[in-house]
Amino acid sequence: MDGQSAADQNRDNDRLNKNLARLLPALSWAANYNRGILGGDLLAAVIVTIMLIPQSLAYALLAGLPAEMGLYASILPLVAYALFGTSRTLSVGPVAVVSLMTATAIGKVAAVGSIDYATAAIAMAMMSGLILLAMGVLRFGFLANWLSHPVVSGFISASGIIIALSQLRHILGIAAHGDTLPELVSSLAGNLSDINVITLATGLVAIAFLFWARSGLKPLLQRLGMSADTASIVAKAGPVLVILATTMVSYLAGYGAQGVALVGSVPQGLPSLSMPSFDLELWSELAVSALLISIIGFVESVSVGKTLAAKRRQRINPNQELIALGAANMASAVSAGFPVTGGFSRSIVNFDAGAQTPGASIMAAVGIGLAALLLTPVLFFLPKATLAATIIVAVTSLLDLQIVKKAWHYSISDFIAVVMTITATLVLGVELGVLAGIVASVLLHLYKTTQPHIAVVGAVAGTEHFRNVQRHNVITQNNILSLRVDESLYFANASYLEDYVYRFIAENKELEHVILQCTAINEIDMSALGALDAINHRLHEQGLKLHLSEVKGPVMDGLEKSDFLQQLSGQVFLTHHQAVTTLKHDEIEPYII
């Protein structure tokens, strides 16, 4: 082997390592792992584990699945994301909105509690994983951009309301069902006579305690002599305390005999690995839902990841995130879990507790694994009302009705988009809700471009700058109409411009020149080119010249490919100032000479 080939090999190795590092971001943090980082990660892992146990059980309940599936969905998916994800602190697992969407989707193909139902949930995780992976490989991360901020906020808030309502039945101890606000309300109202008082009391106490614990537990612990840090950690264990307390009361008071719904027997041990069902009929029935779940899960996860990364001046890579979430969902599917994504509250806790790397998530996965091995017998007596209480309290943080107010103040179309999304989600359910939001925001955006703002502009004294005559004190010329069209010209607004120009020239008989200042025209498509051509000819017939100014490079490239510039009665000027100076001069000259 000579020197050349050794250098070649080194270069090949470098390239291989680089590609490997891109594919497996874990390599970048694992290489520098040390005892200091381990300390931070371990503490975060303990806190997240304590938080995840009740959350996992609760979101399994929300999805209508057996409690153990919540634990299963919080083991391997965390490891998979830790290996492939680009966020250092994101915590993956079952989350509220995705669990609700899963319940809605699989509720259409199987009855809650049936084996088919659990099978469908596992298949959904696999489909969602494959969709996310494919989107990542194809670099389709940009699809998430179609969900505007008002649509996402509105959707999550409305989902929160539906989630809270869906859990009320566990608090009241009655049967109720439905995926929409009207269904849930009428179903709950119809069964109100079946209320189980003990269940209700347990649920209300749990809710009250959890709300209080948010703000009141930490100061109390500190007053009892605990250090601020310890108190802060113990306070996050509020849900665990409620679970322990209500489980004990349930056991001692014999809740089971009094008609209180309990979690019941939960299999002890780790999930066995197996491939999910590849039933073609089932898969095709779930396909659209799986796509929606994937996109919503991705958007939620990426927005959390971005927020946290920005705080430590790190960055995440959306396309790699798709791959990592895909891996996490496939890991969930092969270990009898259900769809997962990066969750807001758990990631914040992980971050605040000092997690430095995804190593924290791997250790949390070990923690949940231990819980699945050792703690499940304790869960037998846990009232479902307690889990419902943790869900209800958790989703109140999703409710952001401020967005409606903000949108109302900021812009009417953002307001319409958010109201449409909230209404559609509440009335038609989560899937149609998110679709309605996307469609509404796209149509509103398009609608605005069909009637563009057109300003008559004049020169700002002392500058070469031109502004709207209605807003600024500017200098205009009687023989020149300077128009600034504030939109790209395309088929949907081409005739609007035509009408505007014709109306204007009909009312202004002194005009000799019309100059279109093209600063905001980023595109002229063929239909708009036809309209410009028509305007040019019409003006020419009436003895007026059409000029263009400040045409951008890409637009000019297009015009040069057509014969429009040969037809144009006037000229194309580099700047509007030059255009007005030239054309004004032309008019004055005859009088000077």
Added chain:
Amino acid sequence: MDGQSAADQNRDNDRLNKNLARLLPALSWAANYNRGILGGDLLAAVIVTIMLIPQSLAYALLAGLPAEMGLYASILPLVAYALFGTSRTLSVGPVAVVSLMTATAIGKVAAVGSIDYATAAIAMAMMSGLILLAMGVLRFGFLANWLSHPVVSGFISASGIIIALSQLRHILGIAAHGDTLPELVSSLAGNLSDINVITLATGLVAIAFLFWARSGLKPLLQRLGMSADTASIVAKAGPVLVILATTMVSYLAGYGAQGVALVGSVPQGLPSLSMPSFDLELWSELAVSALLISIIGFVESVSVGKTLAAKRRQRINPNQELIALGAANMASAVSAGFPVTGGFSRSIVNFDAGAQTPGASIMAAVGIGLAALLLTPVLFFLPKATLAATIIVAVTSLLDLQIVKKAWHYSISDFIAVVMTITATLVLGVELGVLAGIVASVLLHLYKTTQPHIAVVGAVAGTEHFRNVQRHNVITQNNILSLRVDESLYFANASYLEDYVYRFIAENKELEHVILQCTAINEIDMSALGALDAINHRLHEQGLKLHLSEVKGPVMDGLEKSDFLQQLSGQVFLTHHQAVTTLKHDEIEPYII
């Protein structure tokens, strides 16, 4: 009655007259009608009548309807449009594309030749009329703008191909059916052995004569001693000559006994007036098709009307046109006709023949009425192949495959739109074809806005104007990044800008200021405002200031309603020149003092 109330009454009368004139544009031309106008209109009416008789029969055949329905659709609709329409010279009646769309739509609900089929066609005219009327009253004329020029051209060309293919069976004398290119081709190919040689010979001779007549008949007539004007008029009667000749041959040679398909017995007399069937099931089945037929018919009619009006410096009012076309279709429905719209060839003939007012159309309606009363017995022996030949020759003028070449040269997205429309129309049929075209052009437009052109700009020497550094020889400052984003900022491109800015500042360490020149930013929605906020904070953390320049009035109004301007680390400048001058100065000052 005192003076005051008389003045009031006058004013009321004036207002009433004005409203009436807007509602009934016929009043404006009828008031000034005189003998000179009558002469022009009468001549045009005679020519149009001669042209309309074969066209009406042929388009009835194309729609799969009895020949007399073609005549019926050319009587009352002309009168209705003459009363309500705003074009002086548009000629309304059955047209090729709308007849094809009608055949496609009603072919789905009834068998060709059945009474139900004719009933459905009449119902379709009524539905289309009501839809057009509603669109007019609601001022929804802008909907037509969603059909871009490439989509309309591609759609009409592809429809022309389908029409020509669908008529081939009448030329060949074989059975064939289908609404798409593959269906028609395989259906024709499968029945080729049934060819009727006499039918084929008649059809081919008719086609050859009609093509020759287009260019050769007028010079021949002139050589035979006819004046240029008379020759021009007689030459337009080419189709009538073919009909007369082939009918005579058919009668004399006993075509009927030799298996040649003839028009057969056509009821003599005017249509009886009656309300069309209001079968709810039928109407709901036809609803989507009726909407598409209405929009396509409107677009075709308005584009013809606009072209002709422009030639005489007249204008048409799109919303009133909707009302007039609505009235014309309802008139067609109550007189046993089928959907109609303003046709290109007949309107050109009407215009060229010197029609001054819609009075010409009213007289043409009388002419067609006379034909229905007197001429129908003659039609018994008319071979269908002759009518098919007139259709085939007529639709060749619809084929504009130049549009594909033009779009290819002008812009890739226009090219994709036209190719998608043509392919979808040929392969999937007219309805899905036009829908595919609309969806494709909207998505292409949106896609372009998601990855906006962003230019780094510098000052053009000797001006206050800033241009792209890659296209112009401009002056830049090391400490200032001047960015011009060539698109409105909204949810679909907000993160694109964010990524662009971050990437740029990571590579340029000397920067102190980033100035966004906002000339092309016509809107900043809430999602984009969030992105700007994030950029502002991120730059601030890295010691950079974000500034805006040349923010438009409406955009500034929005920003002022938010707290973005309070958060902004830099300033908002009236002009980009001022921004650069100010910020450059700031930097130099320390060295001067």
